[in-house]
Amino acid sequence: MFCYRSKRSATGHPPLPSAAEKTNQKRIVCYVTDGKSLTPGDHTSGRTAHVLGKIRKAITAGVDWVQIREQDLSARDLLSLARQALRETAAVPDAHVRIILNDRVDVALAVGAAGVHLGGESLPLREVLRWHRAGNGPANWLIGASCHSLAGACEAESSGATYIFFGPVFDTPSKRPFGPPQGVAKLAEVCRAVRIPVIAIGGVNRTNGDDCLRAGAAGVAAIRLFQEPSAAAELTQTIRAWHSAGE
Numbered sequence: 001m002f003c004y005r006s007k008r009s010a011t012g013h014p015p016l017p018s019a020a021e022k023t024n025q026k027r028i029v030c031y032v033t034d035g036k037s038l039t040p041g042d043h044t045s046g047r048t049a050h051v052l053g054k055i056r057k058a059i060t061a062g063v064d065w066v067q068i069r070e071q072d073l074s075a076r077d078l079l080s081l082a083r084q085a086l087r088e089t090a091a092v093p094d095a096h097v098r099i100i101l102n103d104r105v106d107v108a109l110a111v112g113a114a115g116v117h118l119g120g121e122s123l124p125l126r127e128v129l130r131w132h133r134a135g136n137g138p139a140n141w142l143i144g145a146s147c148h149s150l151a152g153a154c155e156a157e158s159s160g161a162t163y164i165f166f167g168p169v170f171d172t173p174s175k176r177p178f179g180p181p182q183g184v185a186k187l188a189e190v191c192r193a194v195r196i197p198v199i200a201i202g203g204v205n206r207t208n209g210d211d212c213l214r215a216g217a218a219g220v221a222a223i224r225l226f227q228e229p230s231a232a233a234e235l236t237q238t239i240r241a242w243h244s245a246g247e
Helices: 045-061 075-091 105-111 125-133 150-159 173-178 183-193 209-214 232-244
Strands: 028-032 065-068 098-102 115-118 142-147 163-166 198-201 219-222
Touching: 028 045, 028 198, 028 232, 045 065, 045 075, 045 232, 065 075, 075 098, 075 105, 098 105, 098 142, 105 115, 115 125, 125 142, 125 150, 142 150, 150 163, 150 183, 183 198, 183 209, 209 219, 209 232
Parallel strands: 028 065, 028 219, 065 098, 098 115, 115 142, 142 163, 163 198, 198 219
Antiparallel strands: none
């Protein structure tokens, strides 16, 4: 099965290259934040400090994107967190990290984030893309979507999404509400069907991330991998290996 294939993204610019189109393209590695698991019950300052600490370590390790996914924070607190995250990226020499906001289009625009990621409970993808095509927001904005099926991936591409997250590829507690693991074979099927970048998510770790990239994923995204208290040097080596995968 092949989906409708748009030659240009919703922004009017060529889409991000997929792994299938540029096998030597540096893979996208994305840290998705989850402050609730770091500081249960803390909704403000304590959580912000912990999340920023993890963002700082992820940037130093070499991630390309940070998706701020703090869905229960107020708009004010989320704005403050995103601004501090942008300052963290500016403080690391030669870091070119894109900060993306989950769900909140308004906060992403206000803070000057690189884009917004839409899930099942977010504003409808087509509506956000229609609004953007009308000349709103930055021209090179990333507008991504979470997909849990081949049909969902095809729909996101035909709507004009810049990229998609597909998963859960492997079992992970945070993604169990979205159904059983899709597996690497289904990931590969989705990667073959769409041209826009497919980022694998759900249970991705140091041992199985290579399988996702070999399946055609343009990158990987993870929560627990970046929040577990492992050695920073080991994480850095893992990310570098993913970046060079397929070369």
